[in-house]
Amino acid sequence: MYYRLQDCCKLVEGAKRGAIYNLQTGKVFSVNAGALQLLRACRHSPLEDVLDINAADDKVYLDFLHRLTEMNLGSLYLAKPSEPAAESPCEAPQKLDFLWLELTSLCNNRCLHCYATSGPCCEPDAVPHERWLSLISEARALGATAIQLIGGEPMLYPHWRELAEKACAENYEYIEIFTNATLVDDSDVEFFASHNMHVATTIYADNAQVHDTVTLNPGSFEKTLGAIHKILAAKIPLRIASILMKANELEAANIMELCAKLGVEVSPPDVVRPTGRGDDKDLLPTAYAKPPIRPPFYTDEESFARAHNYHSCLAGKIAITAGGDVIPCIFARNQTCGNILTKPLAEVLNGRSLDQCWRTTKDQVEKCKDCEYRYACSDCRPLAQGSDSGKRWLACSADCPYNPYTGKWEEEVHV
Numbered sequence: 498m499y500y501r502l503q504d505c506c507k508l509v510e511g512a513k514r515g516a517i518y519n520l521q522t523g524k525v526f527s528v529n530a531g532a533l534q535l536l537r538a539c540r541h542s543p544l545e546d547v548l549d550i551n552a553a554d555d556k557v558y559l560d561f562l563h564r565l566t567e568m569n570l571g572s573l574y575l576a577k578p579s580e581p582a583a584e585s586p587c588e589a590p591q592k593l594d595f596l597w598l599e600l601t602s603l604c605n606n607r608c609l610h611c612y613a614t615s616g617p618c619c620e621p622d623a624v625p626h627e628r629w630l631s632l633i634s635e636a637r638a639l640g641a642t643a644i645q646l647i648g649g650e651p652m653l654y655p656h657w658r659e660l661a662e663k664a665c666a667e668n669y670e671y672i673e674i675f676t677n678a679t680l681v682d683d684s685d686v687e688f689f690a691s692h693n694m695h696v697a698t699t700i701y702a703d704n705a706q707v708h709d710t711v712t713l714n715p716g717s718f719e720k721t722l723g724a725i726h727k728i729l730a731a732k733i734p735l736r737i738a739s740i741l742m743k744a745n746e747l748e749a750a751n752i753m754e755l756c757a758k759l760g761v762e763v764s765p766p767d768v769v770r771p772t773g774r775g776d777d778k779d780l781l782p783t784a785y786a787k788p789p790i791r792p793p794f795y796t797d798e799e800s801f802a803r804a805h806n807y808h809s810c811l812a813g814k815i816a817i818t819a820g821g822d823v824i825p826c827i828f829a830r831n832q833t834c835g836n837i838l839t840k841p842l843a844e845v846l847n848g849r850s851l852d853q854c855w856r857t858t859k860d861q862v863e864k865c866k867d868c869e870y871r872y873a874c875s876d877c878r879p880l881a882q883g884s885d886s887g888k889r890w891l892a893c894s895a896d897c898p899y900n901p902y903t904g905k906w907e908e909e910v911h912v
């Protein structure tokens with residue numbers, strides 16, 4: 498007799514334990530060291546060579562296999578089953594999909610936590626308008642379907658409308674402007690609507706006192722909220738982001754409630770990330786924390802295959818800063834992969850640095866590389882890097898309480 502996992506079930510080994518990934522149902526099951534060893538042995542040998550089927554001591558192993566069968570994860574075979582076709586990890590080259598254009602580093606707010614270190618006085622922006630226009634075409638020709646105009650405050654860039662018009666003319670499927678919304682007037686709202694634009698904005702509280710303490714711009718809350726009402730009245734798709742830090746950490750529930758009242762879908766606020774002005778321990782909230790990484794994990798055929806070759810979030814994305822630098826994500830500010838003032842976009846995209854960023858898999862990340870969840874667990878490299886004392890790109894995530902070497906989930910996470 499033989500025992501095999503179903504073809505849609507993949508056994509992933511960690512340092513201590515293993516996990517069965519059911520690519521059909523999406524579930525990931527943890528198995529202990531003994532079960533891992535048993536399943537490993539079953540891959541190569543008949544069951545009779547692995548276990549003594551009649552021995553009382555081995556009954557526990559047979560029961561385990563029986564349980565896997567009941568869960569539709571594996572099957573017993575009388576004759577040796579044919580080997581499944583060799584795994585073909587997804588080698589499809591990654592194309593560009595999404596880009597952020599940081600039109601300016603100027604901002605009328607001076608938020609305490611700003612990763613872009615934006616404010617009213619900044620380095621002069623370096624990308625000429627003609628170059629932004631050509632980049633929109635170049636990126637589209639290279640495969641991009643989604644674009645976000647961001648900053649700093651993108652509405653302080655004098656010709657942002659022309660760039661949005663260009664993105665429309667190039668048939669981007671998704672065009673978003675990420676704005677603090679303090680400068681939005683009626684004609685901007687009309688423009689968003691007539692160009693099928695999506696809008697993203699940010700609130701830090703449900704009241705001016707706390708919000709303006711974060712933005713350091715008195716009156717900003719009233720302006721942002723006023724714009725939110727106008728945007729919603731015009732039925733323009735709107736996302737509201739929210740970031741918590743010490744100054745507004747008691748506002749999480751108020752923000753969620755305000756968004757619910759406004760009828761805007763919102764996910765729980767994120768915690769300030771350690772980049773730019775946000776890289777300051779004194780800003781960290783003490784009473785609010787995002788939940789740490791925990792099971793259940795989910796998988797599917799495509800994401801499982803991709804996780805062997807590409808980063809789950811970065812692959813396919815680039816950000817272009819107001820200085821012309823190409824970085825893999827707006828938060829990965831020190832991972833410069835080239836500059837579009839000196840090179841065509843295609844050359845940066847084909848360069849080694851960006852390819853390496855896109856190909857950062859958990860097989861390279863400290864600790865994760867020995868974890869059985871590494872092909873299902875999500876990852877934010879800039880966050881892991883920013884939280885690491887040595888600012889290492891391949892540092893493990895600070896908010897993971899799992900120890901793959903003991904197979905145990907620790908109670909406390911020390912961020």
Ligand SMILES: C[S@@+](CC[C@H](N)C(=O)[O-])C[C@H]1O[C@@H](n2cnc3c(N)ncnc32)[C@H](O)[C@@H]1O
Pocket residue numbers: 604610611612613647648649650651675676677678697698699738739740767768769770771772773774775776
């Ligand atoms: C840099 S802003 C640019 C768009 C616009 N000026 C605004 O604030 O909405 C984009 C988003 O990044 C968030 N952000 C800025 N610095 C951050 C940090 N250190 N950690 C997490 N989010 C941050 C802001 O709160 C905002 O939601």
Ligand code: SF4
Pocket residue numbers: 604605606607608611612613614615616648649650677712
């Ligand atoms: S977070 Fe946005 S609004 Fe605040 S300073 Fe940075 S760019 Fe300006």
Ligand code: SF4
Pocket residue numbers: 790859864865866868869870871874875893894897898899901
């Ligand atoms: S963060 Fe890394 S170690 Fe933690 S569960 Fe995910 S893959 Fe495993």
Ligand code: SF4
Pocket residue numbers: 810811826827828876877878879880
């Ligand atoms: S999750 Fe991390 S890597 Fe992905 S876009 Fe956000 S900051 Fe960048």
